[in-house]
Amino acid sequence: MKKKSLTRRDFMRQSALAVVGVAAGLSSLTLVSQEQRSRVILIRQQGVLDENLKIDEKILQEMLDQAVMALCKQDDPDKAFQSIIRPDDVVGIKTNVWNYLPTPPELERAVKRRVLAAGVKEENIDINDREVLDRPVFQKATALINVRPLRTHYLAGISGCMKNYVTFAKNIPDYHPNTCEDLALLFGLPQVKGKTRLHVLSVLTPQFHAKGPHHFDRRYVWNYNGLLVGTDPVAVDAVALKLVTAKRLEVFGPRESRVMPYPRSIEAADIKHKLGTSDINKIDLVKLGWQEGILI
Amino acid sequence: MQAEELSIPMQIREWQADGKDQVFDSETLFKYIDGGAELYLAYGFRQAFSRKYAGPGNSAIVLDIYDMGTAADAFGVFTSEREDEDAHIGQGSEFGGGLLRFWKGCKFVTILNDAGGESADQAVIELGRTVDQALPATGPEPDLLKCLPQQGLDKKKIRFFHQPLLLDKHYFVAQENVLGLGAETDCVLAEYPINKDDSLVLLLVRYENPTRAKAAYEHFIEIYMPEAKAGLARMENNQWTMAALDRNLLTIVFEAPDEQRAIDMQKAVKK
Structure with missing residues (x-):
């Protein structure tokens, strides 16, 4: 039997859900979903950014450590990282160099510091974005750590954990059809499959609306001072979508709150590709640190 | 587009053209704006011209001129993100957040001040008016x-x-x-x-x-x-x-x- 196409009316039928929940609770609209629960850590600290948006690297390191400790249920940052990274691992830290909102170097360094502390040799660590197919460490990587900022995206709806792996593709436009619905396929590529140990989505200054050829408009970036951390990229992206939707609701009101285009990739990664959990009701979101303006 | 671009100034206020002008076609546009290229390719995109102007304090103004093939599609791509106030440039325009967008004939133009600041905003508008004059042909809405x-x-x-x-x-x-x-x-x-x-x-x-x-x-x-x-x-x-x-x-x-x-x-x- 042909699967029924999701329509706008399915959203209307979900009227019991709050507007904020509609976009985030995508898979509740469908019949089948991943059964296991996923865990996502949200940590925020007021002092991590100053008035000039300069990052306090020490606070950021503490945030990362606390988040990974909570995720791995360890009481020490080194133990937490040692539970996901072995000393003999070759580790590619997949960053994002997008000019307008790159992965903060302070965050790259924080991750690398812990990978080194886990016993990995310096020469077995690389940080890269657009040349990952050609870099020796990424070519022989046994472990990947995915580190990037959250933003809305003209084509995909949002640019989160899954979208960050698009540079592992030989032909990126292959992943653009149907508003990037099949981004989860990136996780089946030989250089990626089964290797990702951690996803760190920077929500220090997320972008909640995009405009212009480069998708950037500084009016739509806000200081949220946080990190989203998890091992399930679909769950992290689902929480990220909920956050962006909540911010849009706050700024634009109900009518414009939904992220457009509809971010099909999150639901498809769960239902179609079984990569992770998209249903916000099946995600254990652990909130640490600063609570003011948390939105979700 | 070549003749028109030659008449676009190399300097606008304190911003000086920096580096080589770039031209992109439908095969190479992805290298310039990644997934954003899909927007232009969803219309009749033919070619894009890009020039960067460097200014005080590492600020930059980026001029992009897209040849959309028809006036209808230049209008279309303009309307695809329209939400700001009219800047009264070209056949339809808007300015907000340091970004000027306008269309004229089969051309769609964006000029972005990526560092903020009133002086750069004024330079963006001034450059927009100059580009408008350099693009003589108008065209009908769909x-x-x-x-x-x-x-x-x-x-x-x-x-x-x-x-x-x-x-x-x-x-x-x-x-x-x-x-x-x-x-x-x-x-x-x-x-x-x-x-x-x-x-x-x-x-x-x-x-x-x-x-x-x-x-x-x-x-x-x-x-x-x-x-x-x-x-x-x-x-x-x-x-x-x-x-x-x-x-x-x-x-x-x-x-x-x-x-x-x-x-x-x-x-x-x-x-």
């Missing part, structure tokens, strides 16, 4: 706009496009391409505010021929509102949707507050 009822129309919320990607962006209807949109379809999406929060939404699709239009109409009814009577149905949010077909023109009224408003809007469409 014919399909003439079908739109004018009463109550929010002119900033008119979107012209061809592909389902743009419909998804502005008014999600369905996960699949239920209306059979593609390069050969002309679409106009328009809003008619009812109150502060709500607007009636009108979608017009002109197909290549009546056969395709009829197939799209029937598929839409089957997928979206199988319970419809005479193309009219009440939605779960108590608003009304109406679809009607006139030869190769499909009209769909969304978000009508009552049955009569849906019928009236459909009838007001100029065939």
Whole structure:
């Protein structure tokens, strides 16, 4: 039997859900979903950014450590990282160099510091974005750590954990059809499959609306001072979508709150590709640190 | 575009052209704007010219001129993200957040001040006026706009496009391409505010021929509102949707507050 196409009316039928929940609770609209629960850590600290948006690297390191400790249920940052990274691992830290909102170097360094502390040799660590197919460490990587900022995206709806792996593709436009619905396929590529140990989505200054050829408009970036951390990229992206939707609701009101285009990739990664959990009701979101303006 | 670009100044206020001008075609545009290229390729994009101006404190102003092939598609790509105040440049323009966007003839132009600041904003506007003068040819808006009822129309919320990607962006209807949109379809999406929060939404699709239009109409009814009577149905949010077909023109009224408003809007469409 042909699967029924999701329509706008399915959203209307979900009227019991709050507007904020509609976009985030995508898979509740469908019949089948991943059964296991996923865990996502949200940590925020007021002092991590100053008035000039300069990052306090020490606070950021503490945030990362606390988040990974909570995720791995360890009481020490080194133990937490040692539970996901072995000393003999070759580790590619997949960053994002997008000019307008790159992965903060302070965050790259924080991750690398812990990978080194886990016993990995310096020469077995690389940080890269657009040349990952050609870099020796990424070519022989046994472990990947995915580190990037959250933003809305003209084509995909949002640019989160899954979208960050698009540079592992030989032909990126292959992943653009149907508003990037099949981004989860990136996780089946030989250089990626089964290797990702951690996803760190920077929500220090997320972008909640995009405009212009480069998708950037500084009016739509806000200081949220946080990190989203998890091992399930679909769950992290689902929480990220909920956050962006909540911010849009706050700024634009109900009518414009939904992220457009509809971010099909999150639901498809769960239902179609079984990569992770998209249903916000099946995600254990652990909130640490600063609570003011948390939105979700 | 070459002759026009030669007449665009190398310096604007304190910003000096920096590096080599770049030209991108449909094969290389992805290298410049990644997924953003899909927007331009969803119209009749032919070529883009880009020049960067470097200024004080590492600030930059970036000028991009897109040849969209037709005036209709230059207008279309302009409307795809229109939301700011009119800058009175070209045949239609807006400025906000340091970004000037305008269209003129078959060209769509963006000028971005990426560092902020009033001085750079003024330079952006000044450069925009200069580029406007360097692009002498004007062109008509898409014919399909003439079908739109004018009463109550929010002119900033008119979107012209061809592909389902743009419909998804502005008014999600369905996960699949239920209306059979593609390069050969002309679409106009328009809003008619009812109150502060709500607007009636009108979608017009002109197909290549009546056969395709009829197939799209029937598929839409089957997928979206199988319970419809005479193309009219009440939605779960108590608003009304109406679809009607006139030869190769499909009209769909969304978000009508009552049955009569849906019928009236459909009838007001100029065939």
